[in-house]
Amino acid sequence: MIRLRRVYDPPEPGADGVRVLVDRLWPRGLSKAAAAVDEWPREVTPSAELRRWFHAGGSAGEFRRRYEAELAGPGAVAELERLRGLAAAGPLTLLTAVREPASGHAAILAELLTGA
Template structure:
């Protein structure tokens, strides 16, 4: 099972499983202890260039296309496989600081991880 949640929400130990931060930057104002992050795999986070492009007015569809292209890079592919392995063993929660995780890169990542897990 792969979940997507805000990193600022309180951890749910019984449901979260492995907590994976999928943002390129550490969440503002949050201590490492409070975040309770188990893994921070930067190869699967959107690049700084992609984030800047999107925040300057890029479209969601084009963002997804560019992000998926970044996830096709060898380091990202290896990390995706590692995350799929973790998900096969138990719950994995993808954490992001964005206000709407369901409409973010974390949701795209969760979808790709789920699609590759079968």
């Protein structure tokens, strides 16, 4: 099971399982203790260039295409496989600072991890 949550929301110990931050930058104003992040694999986060392009007015569809292309790189592929293994072993929560995790890059990543 893969969950999507905001990193600013308090941890849910019985439901979150392994908590994985999937943002390139550490969330503003949040201590590492409060975030309770277990892992931070930067290989599967959108690159700085892609983030800048999107925030400058890039389209969601093109962002998805470019992000999936980044995730096809060797380092990302290995990390995706490792994350799939974690998800198979128990709950996996993808954490992001975006306001609507279900409509951001974390949702794309979750789809790739589940094969949906």
